[in-house]
Amino acid sequence: MLRMRVCGCVIALWSSCFVLLAVAQVLIPSEVNALRAVKNRLSDPRKHLTNWNNGDPCKSHWTGVFCFNTVGADGYLHLEELQLLNMNLSGSLAPELGQLSHLLILDFMWNELSGTIPKEIGNMTSLKLLLLSGNKLSGSLPDELGYLSKLNRLQVDQNYMSGPIPKSFVNLVNVKHLHMNNNSFSGQIPSELSKVPTLLHLLFDNNNLSGYLPPELSNLPNLRIIQFDNNNFMGNEIPASYGNLSQLAKISLRNCSLQGEIPDFSRIPSLSYLDLSWNRLSGSIPSHRLSHNMTTIDLSDNQLNGSIPESFSDLPSLQKLSLENNLLTGSVPAIWWKISFSTKARLKLDLRNNSLSNISGELNPPANVTLRLEGNPICKNASIQNVGQFCRSEAGGDGIPDSSTNSTQTMTCPSQACPTDNFYEYVPSSPVPCFCASPIIVEYRLKSPSFSYFPPYIQKFEMYFTRSLDLSLYQLSIDSIFWQEGPRLQMHLKLFPMFINPHSNTFNFSEVHRIRGILTSWELPPTDFFGPYELLNFTLLGPYSNMIIGPRRMGIRKGILAAIITGAVASFVILSATVMLLITRCSRHRDRPPSRRHSSSKITMKIDGVKAFTFKEMTLATRNFDSSTQLGRGGYGKVYRGILSDDTIVAIKRAEEGSLQGEKEFLTEIELLSRLHHRNLVSLVGYCDEEGEQMLVYEFMPNGTLRDWLCGMKFPTFPVS
Numbered sequence: 001m002l003r004m005r006v007c008g009c010v011i012a013l014w015s016s017c018f019v020l021l022a023v024a025q026v027l028i029p030s031e032v033n034a035l036r037a038v039k040n041r042l043s044d045p046r047k048h049l050t051n052w053n054n055g056d057p058c059k060s061h062w063t064g065v066f067c068f069n070t071v072g073a074d075g076y077l078h079l080e081e082l083q084l085l086n087m088n089l090s091g092s093l094a095p096e097l098g099q100l101s102h103l104l105i106l107d108f109m110w111n112e113l114s115g116t117i118p119k120e121i122g123n124m125t126s127l128k129l130l131l132l133s134g135n136k137l138s139g140s141l142p143d144e145l146g147y148l149s150k151l152n153r154l155q156v157d158q159n160y161m162s163g164p165i166p167k168s169f170v171n172l173v174n175v176k177h178l179h180m181n182n183n184s185f186s187g188q189i190p191s192e193l194s195k196v197p198t199l200l201h202l203l204f205d206n207n208n209l210s211g212y213l214p215p216e217l218s219n220l221p222n223l224r225i226i227q228f229d230n231n232n233f234m235g236n237e238i239p240a241s242y243g244n245l246s247q248l249a250k251i252s253l254r255n256c257s258l259q260g261e262i263p264d265f266s267r268i269p270s271l272s273y274l275d276l277s278w279n280r281l282s283g284s285i286p287s288h289r290l291s292h293n294m295t296t297i298d299l300s301d302n303q304l305n306g307s308i309p310e311s312f313s314d315l316p317s318l319q320k321l322s323l324e325n326n327l328l329t330g331s332v333p334a335i336w337w338k339i340s341f342s343t344k345a346r347l348k349l350d351l352r353n354n355s356l357s358n359i360s361g362e363l364n365p366p367a368n369v370t371l372r373l374e375g376n377p378i379c380k381n382a383s384i385q386n387v388g389q390f391c392r393s394e395a396g397g398d399g400i401p402d403s404s405t406n407s408t409q410t411m412t413c414p415s416q417a418c419p420t421d422n423f424y425e426y427v428p429s430s431p432v433p434c435f436c437a438s439p440i441i442v443e444y445r446l447k448s449p450s451f452s453y454f455p456p457y458i459q460k461f462e463m464y465f466t467r468s469l470d471l472s473l474y475q476l477s478i479d480s481i482f483w484q485e486g487p488r489l490q491m492h493l494k495l496f497p498m499f500i501n502p503h504s505n506t507f508n509f510s511e512v513h514r515i516r517g518i519l520t521s522w523e524l525p526p527t528d529f530f531g532p533y534e535l536l537n538f539t540l541l542g543p544y545s546n547m548i549i550g551p552r553r554m555g556i557r558k559g560i561l562a563a564i565i566t567g568a569v570a571s572f573v574i575l576s577a578t579v580m581l582l583i584t585r586c587s588r589h590r591d592r593p594p595s596r597r598h599s600s601s602k603i604t605m606k607i608d609g610v611k612a613f614t615f616k617e618m619t620l621a622t623r624n625f626d627s628s629t630q631l632g633r634g635g636y637g638k639v640y641r642g643i644l645s646d647d648t649i650v651a652i653k654r655a656e657e658g659s660l661q662g663e664k665e666f667l668t669e670i671e672l673l674s675r676l677h678h679r680n681l682v683s684l685v686g687y688c689d690e691e692g693e694q695m696l697v698y699e700f701m702p703n704g705t706l707r708d709w710l711c712g713m714k715f716p717t718f719p720v721s
């Protein structure tokens with residue numbers, strides 16, 4: 001009897017190891033306090049943050065709060081991401097944010113925040129993405145931001161910020177994207193930026209920057225996009241060294257009060273977009289041939305003289321050439337419309353208000369070439385046939401027409417079978433006819449594309465987007481597009497679930513979170529051609545409307561699992577010998593165990609390959625999860641007693657909606673569990689990962705206590721008395 005008690009004690013000790021470790025799975029108090037301080041500064045008219053009051057931020061799924069899966073060295077969980085995109089929050093940013101020293105992503109985009117950026121943000125030294133676009137923030141950028149040496153992306157565009165770009169940015173040694181457009185930043189662009197070789201995209205347009213353009217920027221080996229439009233570099237020149245930016249895809253210096261000559265950009269092999277319009281550039285246009293990939297050349301509203309370079313008529317991807325309002329002379333090269341266009345291509349040639357007097361060939365452009373010549377002497381030259389039609393000043397036709405891509409299929413599907421008012425619709429390019437499913441709606445914007453006409457590149461975009469999200473092509477539908485000032489291209493995208501069978505017509509929880517996670521953490525691979533993107537909205541309606549809350553990856557269970565593994569390792573090292581010894585002794589003093597223990601050890605032998613059960617098998621085994629078969633419930637969901645078709649009795653843990661994890665994580669966990677064989681641990685028989693369900697199937701231990709189940713995955717197979 002004494003031995004029995006000792007035995008029980010050891011086991012109790014072991015279990016309490018687990019319990020203690022599990023209890024420590026909470027957010028570190030300093031970060032909980034910081035979150036409270038953040039909330040106190042915010043006004044939340046749509047009540048998104050009402051659940052930021054009770055329980056632990058990680059365990060209670062506070063909106064927008066994402067915690068690391070594993071505890072830190074201090075034994076606590078830490079915040080990984082704060083995602084508060086488009087929640088109509090107003091108020092200001094709390095200085096206490098500085099305490100979130102493990103945070104990777106801070107996203108407050110498209111809210112109504114005002115006030116300044118607190119300098120304490122410089123203490124968030126793990127930060128990779130600082131996303132504050134589209135608020136009403138004012139004041140200047142604190143020098144302390146320079147401490148964010150891990151920062152990959154700084155987005156403060158579309159705010160009311162002023163002051164200079166801090167020189168301390170030279171310390172942002174990992175930064176790739178500086179998006180600071182549409183503010184009132186002023187002063188000189190610091191030449192120190194040229195010492196940050198990681199820089200890819202510099203978007204400084206629509207500010208009040210002045211001084212000169214630092215020639216040193218040409219030392220940036222990776223620079224792809226320069227967009228500085230609508231600043232005032234009064235009287236300065238475009239540095240000739242920019243012609244050495246060998247990776248450049250786009251340079252846009254529209255309306256910058258620049259003078260001097262146009263540098264030679266012909267050595268840049270990937271250049272696609274060149275906009276130097278609305279400056280005071282003079283001299284002639286360099287005649288060297290630009291990249292084959294040029295889509296857009298806008299040199300309008302300058303004081304350029306000389307003739308149109310011959311090489312401009314040999315650019316196969318060209319969509320737009322604007323040379324209006326210059327002093328160009330000579331003749332119009334007719335070779336433009338000799339080169340072949342793809343059927344989706346289009347070319348706009350705007351040569352208005354120059355001094356062009358002739359044409360070198362016949363004036364017979366095809367329908368997909370738009371030519372404007374009014375305001376040139378050529379219009380008065382009666383000897384040129386057809387010239388009149390290109391010299392009329394019709395209204396319109398100047399802007400980039402909005403083109404919507406309506407891939408409306410001519411399907412004859414029964415309309416009642418897919419009620420659109422119910423957030424379902426027929427998937428436009430589904431591989432099976434009349435597949436009715438519910439889309440996720442993504443409002444997406446290309447911030448600085450390297451083209452000016454989308455149709456030729458729609459397919460390329462669709463492939464890029466779906467591949468990046470690991471979706472099939474038919475799962476994306478570009479519902480509409482429209483151009484905005486910038487120019488930027490906004491798109492209304494619909495993402496449909498994969499067709500598996502006619503009854504699976506929504507994404508499951510983990511898919512939604514996977515897709516959202518990729519988009520909100522900017523994990524789409526950067527492309528030069530499509531440029532940086534903005535996520536304006538990720539709308540979850542209808543069947544998805546309850547999915548908005550909760551972590552992207554399942555924090556809690558993984559946390560417990562980590563603790564269990566840590567605990568198990570420690571316990572094994574310290575207690576294993578003792579326990580083994582005691583067990584052997586205990587069992588000698590016990591009644592023979594029930595025969596099931598023998599059968600279970602047989603299963604243990606067999607389980608090397610864990611079995612994947614169908615959902616149907618699970619419903620049969622539990623009589624459709626009848627409450628009479630329920631053994632108990634834990635934080636993750638309920639545990640049922642089930643009988644498999646071969647009469648094996650099993651315990652089935654069925655994860656609840658809020659506890660589901662990504663399929664990959666789930667399978668990794670199963671693999672891990674299947675490797676954790678020990679004769680004193682209960683065995684995993686199989687799992688079910690179907691129909692949006694996640695279940696773990698264990699051998700059934702009639703004498704195991706409920707507490708063991710609730711603790712985690714594993715418990716000793718010996719009975720606890």
Ligand SMILES: *[C@@H]1O[C@H](CO)[C@@H](O)[C@H](O)[C@H]1NC(C)=O
Binds near residue numbers: 045046088090112
């Ligand atoms: C957002 O908040 C402002 C006040 O801050 C309010 O006027 C506006 O209606 C809100 N918009 C939505 C969509 O709730």
Ligand SMILES: *[C@@H]1O[C@H](CO)[C@@H](O)[C@H](O)[C@H]1NC(C)=O
Binds near residue numbers: 098119120123
């Ligand atoms: C930032 O952290 C440092 C030490 O890590 C501390 O001395 C400093 O006071 C903190 N600054 C702010 C503004 O919180």
Ligand SMILES: *[C@@H]1O[C@H](CO)[C@@H](O)[C@H](O)[C@H]1NC(C)=O
Binds near residue numbers: 158206485486
């Ligand atoms: C950016 O600023 C420019 C100039 O003020 C303005 O025309 C444009 O609409 C703004 N863009 C956005 C997205 O706010």
Ligand SMILES: *[C@@H]1O[C@H](CO)[C@@H](O)[C@H](O)[C@H]1NC(C)=O
Binds near residue numbers: 184186
């Ligand atoms: C722009 O900067 C100049 C000084 O360079 C200043 O005088 C002017 O007020 C600023 N304008 C705005 C709108 O901030």
Ligand SMILES: *[C@@H]1O[C@H](CO)[C@@H](O)[C@H](O)[C@H]1NC(C)=O
Binds near residue numbers: 230231278
């Ligand atoms: C050029 O920029 C100034 C502000 O810097 C703005 O007022 C003006 O409207 C812009 N002109 C064009 C043609 O965009």
Ligand SMILES: *[C@@H]1O[C@H](CO)[C@@H](O)[C@H](O)[C@H]1NC(C)=O
Binds near residue numbers: 241242244
């Ligand atoms: C461009 O680079 C070459 C070689 O590195 C150099 O000789 C040349 O001076 C550079 N051009 C300019 C304008 O900086």
Ligand SMILES: *[C@@H]1O[C@H](CO)[C@@H](O)[C@H](O)[C@H]1NC(C)=O
Binds near residue numbers: 269292293529
């Ligand atoms: C030009 O564009 C094509 C396709 O868009 C791309 O494959 C190619 O690499 C580009 N060429 C250069 C020199 O960047």
Ligand SMILES: *[C@@H]1O[C@H](CO)[C@@H](O)[C@H](O)[C@H]1NC(C)=O
Binds near residue numbers: 282284305306
């Ligand atoms: C073009 O303009 C420049 C000065 O802006 C002048 O030196 C040059 O002679 C002009 N060339 C022609 C062909 O008019």
Ligand SMILES: *[C@@H]1O[C@H](CO)[C@@H](O)[C@H](O)[C@H]1NC(C)=O
Binds near residue numbers: 342345
């Ligand atoms: C554009 O022009 C090409 C060649 O002239 C022609 O084959 C093509 O059909 C035209 N495309 C459109 C949309 O008009």
Ligand SMILES: *[C@@H]1O[C@H](CO)[C@@H](O)[C@H](O)[C@H]1NC(C)=O
Binds near residue numbers: 352
């Ligand atoms: C061409 O010049 C005329 C007269 O100066 C002007 O009214 C017209 O707006 C100009 N056209 C363009 C496209 O700027």
Ligand SMILES: *[C@@H]1O[C@H](CO)[C@@H](O)[C@H](O)[C@H]1NC(C)=O
Binds near residue numbers: 404405408480
């Ligand atoms: C699709 O086409 C229909 C009919 O042409 C039109 O009414 C609708 O607005 C279009 N949808 C989009 C998103 O452009």
Ligand SMILES: *[C@@H]1O[C@H](CO)[C@@H](O)[C@H](O)[C@H]1NC(C)=O
Binds near residue numbers: 086443
């Ligand atoms: C985002 O989606 C919500 C829900 O559909 C909508 O109310 C809101 O207006 C959208 N915001 C933007 C910027 O599209």
